Amino acid sequence: MEPQCNLIVDSCCELPVDMIDREGVTLLEFPFFFGTEEHFDDLWRSMTPHEFYERMRKGEQPSTAQLSIASLTNAFLAAAESGVPTVYLSFTSGLSGSFDLAIMVRDQVMQSHPSAELYVVDTLMASTAEAFLVSEAIRQRDKGMSAQELVAWVEEARYFVNAIFMVDDLESLRRGGRIPDSIAYAGSKLDVKPLLNFALDGTLAMKGVARGRKKAIRQMADFYTANADADAPSHLLAVGNADNARDMEKLKEAILKDHDDVVFMDSVVGPVIGCHVGPGMFSLVFWGSDRRESVSVADRIARRIRRAE
Numbered sequence: 001m002e003p004q005c006n007l008i009v010d011s012c013c014e015l016p017v018d019m020i021d022r023e024g025v026t027l028l029e030f031p032f033f034f035g036t037e038e039h040f041d042d043l044w045r046s047m048t049p050h051e052f053y054e055r056m057r058k059g060e061q062p063s064t065a066q067l068s069i070a071s072l073t074n075a076f077l078a079a080a081e082s083g084v085p086t087v088y089l090s091f092t093s094g095l096s097g098s099f100d101l102a103i104m105v106r107d108q109v110m111q112s113h114p115s116a117e118l119y120v121v122d123t124l125m126a127s128t129a130e131a132f133l134v135s136e137a138i139r140q141r142d143k144g145m146s147a148q149e150l151v152a153w154v155e156e157a158r159y160f161v162n163a164i165f166m167v168d169d170l171e172s173l174r175r176g177g178r179i180p181d182s183i184a185y186a187g188s189k190l191d192v193k194p195l196l197n198f199a200l201d202g203t204l205a206m207k208g209v210a211r212g213r214k215k216a217i218r219q220m221a222d223f224y225t226a227n228a229d230a231d232a233p234s235h236l237l238a239v240g241n242a243d244n245a246r247d248m249e250k251l252k253e254a255i256l257k258d259h260d261d262v263v264f265m266d267s268v269v270g271p272v273i274g275c276h277v278g279p280g281m282f283s284l285v286f287w288g289s290d291r292r293e294s295v296s297v298a299d300r301i302a303r304r305i306r307r308a309e
Helices: 049-057 069-082 098-112 127-142 147-160 171-175 181-190 213-227 245-258 271-277 297-308
Strands: 006-010 025-028 031-034 037-040 086-090 118-122 161-166 193-198 204-210 235-241 262-268 282-287
Touching: 006 069, 006 127, 025 069, 031 271, 049 271, 069 086, 069 098, 069 118, 086 098, 086 127, 086 147, 098 118, 118 147, 127 147, 127 161, 127 235, 127 262, 127 282, 147 161, 161 213, 193 213, 204 213, 213 245, 213 282, 235 245, 245 262, 245 282
Parallel strands: 006 025, 006 086, 086 118, 235 262
Antiparallel strands: 031 037, 161 193, 161 282, 193 204, 235 282
């Protein structure tokens, strides 16, 4: 079926190049820096994952920045002038200001192109989780969803994406301001492996801790068993790693022991996310339970009140 809309995605979706390099899909590359040395996240075309993470292991501390106004303006202007309805699936607003910047730039472009159909959607996801959601959004778009239908689909589907990941330590996340100092300090003192996921607002949340990698892998496999969509006709799981394919493969083996009907999609954690999680991270993402139903009663009430206002 002929696609009814175009897509703009950003490099934090960490998909393989061949999934992005297709008609009607535009990639926005986030910048990252080693000191004053500027690079762009081009999905590992100009640097290998091992090269990047080895520099971190040797003590270099890369930094990141938001998407530039120029890159967003160029993408939205091209979309508006094409006359094709276009949807930008954005890296979570919970970890970056790029979503808010994209809204501002989109509104500016719409002033000169008022008839254009340009949509900006917050995936509330990053890394392997964003890869999982964006890959399915591309498939839905290729099956013929309109831009408005795709926006509605993503805004609902994002809450059924269940993710969990392990980082070697929390220092990189603390240094980047992604978690409070108190959580990083407690994690280092207790000598545990932190297990993280995404809160409903797209920020990071602590899911649990494990004493050692072996137990972390077991807990992640158990997380899948407890939360997977049992009624799904097929069971696709996305697994990612930050130059740590060994633990990723062990996680696959642990899941396959109890679930022989799963199919894995591999993802490599990109340099922008890698700046904040460091080498060694590995992750698991799948279609599962509605995460909105796991929040406290008080939070559910607050959400309903905000919707009513």
